[in-house]
Structure formats: structure tokens, C-alpha cells
Amino acid sequence: MGVGPGDPQLLTVAAVKAIEAADVVAYPVAREGAEGMAAAIAAPWIGAGQRRLPLLFPMVTEAEPRIAAWHAAADALAAEVAAGQEVVLLCEGDVSLFASSSYVLMALRQRHAACPLRLIPGIPSACAAAAAASSQGLAWPLALQQEGLLIRPTPDGAAELEMLLDRSAQEGTVLALLKLGRRWHWVRPLLEARGLLEGSLFAQRVGWPDQSLAPASAVPAEEQPYFSLLLVRQGWPAVLP
Ligand SMILES: C[S@@+](CC[C@H](N)C(=O)[O-])C[C@H]1O[C@@H](n2cnc3c(N)ncnc32)[C@H](O)[C@@H]1O
Incomplete structure (x- = not known):
């Protein structure tokens, strides 16, 4: 569960x-x-x-x-x-x-094919991060209208992340990048070069007393804890309130 x-x-x-x-x-x-x-x-x-x-x-x-x-x-x-x-x-x-x-x-x-079992879903960290950010005044809908949402581990290298960002910009896909902590020191400059830092959300230890949510621009390019993730939105739908 x-x-x-x-x-x-x-x-x-x-x-x-x-x-x-x-x-x-x-x-x-x-x-x-x-x-x-x-x-x-x-x-x-x-x-x-x-x-x-x-x-x-x-x-x-x-x-x-x-x-x-x-x-x-x-x-x-x-x-x-x-x-x-x-x-x-x-x-x-x-x-x-x-x-x-x-x-x-x-x-x-x-x-043990005969072992009875039942799965109970839980709230995923990416959804909790978006809700917590929006509760703090950082409006963070995960996906709107025709947008996609891709929840995946942060790529291991810069070239793969560049391709992922290109593809998700073209397709209108919001990214939720897990397993970010050890990679953040090279991810941050890459996002900065693309002008994506301000619009991306860095979420750390969501739901814990020391939870921290901030625009990615506020987080220094150092190793961060394992329980960190990044939400990247590269555009918005044309029709909004
Ligand atoms: C093995 S995955 C587990 C994902 C989990 N089953 C879920 O539904 O979110 C671990 C990664 O999820 C993210 N994660 C899980 N819990 C988190 C939390 N409370 N705050 C921030 N990130 C979290 C981190 O990116 C971490 O490296």
C-alpha cells in the first residue's frame, strides 16, 4: 500500500x-x-x-x-x-x-500465485509537491488541457536531459524529474542556460516538517537530498483565467 x-x-x-x-x-x-x-x-x-x-x-x-x-x-x-x-x-x-x-x-x-493480495494507491510525491507549492502561492497545476505529464527519473547525463527538454517543449509536456539530488549540480546550470530556472519548481522532502519548495533559481548548484524532485513547465496553454 x-x-x-x-x-x-x-x-x-x-x-x-x-x-x-x-x-x-x-x-x-x-x-x-x-x-x-x-x-x-x-x-x-x-x-x-x-x-x-x-x-x-x-x-x-x-x-x-x-x-x-x-x-x-x-x-x-x-x-x-x-x-x-x-x-x-x-x-x-x-x-x-x-x-x-x-x-x-x-x-x-x-x-506464490495463490497468495491473495490487494493494492492500495498512495499520493505520489510529484502530486504532493504540486499541491504544496500551489498552497504556498507558487501556482503549480501539473497538467492542463492538452498537456502531457511525464514522471520519470532525472536523466544521468546532460545530452539526454537536453533532448528530453527539447521533446517536452515541442509536445507541451510537463516534466516531473525524480532522483534529482545527486544530479542537481549539473542540472541547474543546464536549466539556467535555457532560461527555465524561474519557472521550474524544486521540491524537497515534501510532506515532512522540513519540507522546502522553491523556484529552482533559489536552490544552489550543490548536491541535494535524495528526496528531491523538479517540476519543469516550459509553456502555458493560450486560454487561461
Ligand atoms: C524510488 S522513487 C519513489 C517514488 C514514490 N513511489 C512516489 O510515488 O512518489 C524516489 C524518488 O521520488 C521522489 N520523492 C519521493 N518522496 C519525496 C518527497 N517526500 N519529497 C520530494 N521528493 C520525493 C524523489 O525524487 C526520490 O528520489
């Missing part, structure tokens, strides 16, 4: 009810002993009597350890369900957008 981007108030009613009904609350962690972002977000809704089940998903690029982790997570969850436990797996943001839970879902389907 998706737990939204940070604020516990942004869990859906369905998500809260599912957590309350669970015997076991599972959640991803990147290291043994870590708290896990999704578990931190849902913490106010998890009871002291509920068993916690951290699932280790190492942040590595090699395929083998990642596949092994998805299989191990699917096996652990299926074993709990087979033992009669009501289980929820928490996922930061939405459950179907760049989420470890998507791989666990596929592994469950392959390895």
Missing part, C-alpha cells in the same frame, strides 16, 4: 484501515536496523501490538542481490499469509510508481 510522500495525514482512509487491521506491518529498509522511510511516515498509525517486518532491499546496481531481495521479500510475506496473518507492505508515495513493492508484487505472482 502507498503511504504518501511524508505527512501521515496524507495516507488514504483505506491505507489507515488496512494498517489497523494488520497483524504484521512490513516495510522496506536499505540497511539492517534502519527505520525505513515508509515505516516512519506510517508510524502514527502502527500500533504497539503489531509485529514489524523490515524487508531488506539493498541500494545496489548489480542485478543478483536485488533479485534475491525481491524473492526473499515475496517468500517472507507469503509465509506470513500462509500462517494466517493479515499483512500489509508499506511503500513510500504511490505503490506503482518507481516502487520496490512493484517487484515484490511480480515475485509474489511468480512464486
Whole structure:
């Protein structure tokens, strides 16, 4: 289930009810002993009597350890369900957008096809960022009229980002670029050269007490936290209020 981007108030009613009904609350962690972002977000809704089940998903690029982790997570969850436990797996943001839970879902389907499951969507970080910005007076509709919206990771290199910006300008597509933090130091000058800084939104730790939303021009070209994203709008429809 998706737990939204940070604020516990942004869990859906369905998500809260599912957590309350669970015997076991599972959640991803990147290291043994870590708290896990999704578990931190849902913490106010998890009871002291509920068993916690951290699932280790190492942040590595090699395929083998990642596949092994998805299989191990699917096996652990299926074993709990087979033992009669009501289980929820928490996922930061939405459950179907760049989420470890998507791989666990596929592994469950392959390895434990009879295991019953239900997905509960969550509020994606890009949608929460747009709403938070608009609430602060930075009007940020994500898509209007014939515009498209592309939510994707920030490209790894400048040439790819240049092509993406050209294409989205031609097509009238708004970009939501995730996984921005480590790339921001070279993304910023590229946007500046195109005159796009003022109209782009830099959103950091949306929904957390230290949330920060600002025109991209206000954010220095330094490495930024992992939980940062950029919204880029290169034009507006002709007919507006
Ligand atoms: C693995 S993706 C997870 C996306 C998530 N499932 C969603 O629905 O938004 C992680 C990236 O999402 C973005 N992100 C997630 N939560 C965020 C938040 N609270 N504030 C800003 N960016 C966030 C960041 O760009 C981060 O690098």
C-alpha cells in the first residue's frame, strides 16, 4: 500500500484501515536496523501490538542481490499469509510508481500465485509537491488541457536531459524529474542556460516538517537530498483565467 510522500495525514482512509487491521506491518529498509522511510511516515498509525517486518532491499546496481531481495521479500510475506496473518507492505508515495513493492508484487505472482493480495494507491510525491507549492502561492497545476505529464527519473547525463527538454517543449509536456539530488549540480546550470530556472519548481522532502519548495533559481548548484524532485513547465496553454 502507498503511504504518501511524508505527512501521515496524507495516507488514504483505506491505507489507515488496512494498517489497523494488520497483524504484521512490513516495510522496506536499505540497511539492517534502519527505520525505513515508509515505516516512519506510517508510524502514527502502527500500533504497539503489531509485529514489524523490515524487508531488506539493498541500494545496489548489480542485478543478483536485488533479485534475491525481491524473492526473499515475496517468500517472507507469503509465509506470513500462509500462517494466517493479515499483512500489509508499506511503500513510500504511490505503490506503482518507481516502487520496490512493484517487484515484490511480480515475485509474489511468480512464486506464490495463490497468495491473495490487494493494492492500495498512495499520493505520489510529484502530486504532493504540486499541491504544496500551489498552497504556498507558487501556482503549480501539473497538467492542463492538452498537456502531457511525464514522471520519470532525472536523466544521468546532460545530452539526454537536453533532448528530453527539447521533446517536452515541442509536445507541451510537463516534466516531473525524480532522483534529482545527486544530479542537481549539473542540472541547474543546464536549466539556467535555457532560461527555465524561474519557472521550474524544486521540491524537497515534501510532506515532512522540513519540507522546502522553491523556484529552482533559489536552490544552489550543490548536491541535494535524495528526496528531491523538479517540476519543469516550459509553456502555458493560450486560454487561461
Ligand atoms: C524510488 S522513487 C519513489 C517514488 C514514490 N513511489 C512516489 O510515488 O512518489 C524516489 C524518488 O521520488 C521522489 N520523492 C519521493 N518522496 C519525496 C518527497 N517526500 N519529497 C520530494 N521528493 C520525493 C524523489 O525524487 C526520490 O528520489
